[in-house]
Amino acid sequence: MDVILLERVEKLGGIGDVVKVKDGFARNFLLPRKKALRANEANRKVFEANRARIEAENASRRSDAEKEAGSFKDAQVTLIRQSSNTGQLYGSVAVRDLVEALEADGHKVTKSQIVLDRPIKAIGVYDVRVQLHPEVAVTVKVNVARSPEEAEMQAQGVDVMAQVFEEGRDQGGFTEDYDPNAEPGATAEAQDEPAQG
Incomplete structure (x- = not known):
């Protein structure tokens, strides 16, 4: 589906760009969130008529966001x-x-x-x-x-x-001779000796 972007969308494009996206992405994300319009003749005319207003609103939101970004310094x-x-x-x-x-x-x-x-x-x-x-x-x-x-x-x-x-390690919690498969209570030397049968 071809759509006209109403704002910059990461990895897609900027305001006014006509881009091809998957139908589900357009229907479930871009269109309901007012980030894009379907790219048809009527919508192109509407977009061109309102382009200046859309770009001005975007610039004002961006300047607000830049001011807010200052409060995040070293957050x-x-x-x-x-x-x-x-x-x-x-x-x-x-x-x-x-x-x-x-x-x-x-x-x-x-x-x-x-x-x-x-x-x-x-x-x-x-x-x-x-x-x-x-x-x-x-x-x-x-x-x-x-x-x-x-x-x-x-x-x-x-x-x-x-x-x-x-x-x-310093407190003796871990030792070099520790064998997790050894019998409980067996010493390191006993672990190495074959079982007497």
Whole structure:
């Protein structure tokens, strides 16, 4: 299906471009969200008649988004979550969690503005893109940790999981001779000896 874009759409084109898209994408996304019109003679005439107004509205929305982007300078949110000893979260951080955290920080965002390429399923620091306008995007640092102390350490660049592993080794939690298949209570020497039969 050919459509006329009413705003810039990533990987498709800018205002006024006539592009060919799959029918489902046009019917389910572009047309209902008023991002495009079907490309026929009547709509071309309507678009050309309103082009100046559409471009002016887009420019005003873009300037508002650019002002708002200033408030996101060095924006960072911290989410405290439970995780396993390996740092895997019980569940994942969803777009809704990010919207709530950003709103608590005083930023007005909607779920559709947050671009999360893949779900966050482990503790760490992540860069998440927030699309304020088709032509204006900002990056927010998301610090996912098990406690405020760990979040502080991660913010300073410390790899918390590596440090936890090192502490476990130093305290004798992990030993070189450990064999997970050995019988409980067997010593390292006993593990190496063949069974007496």
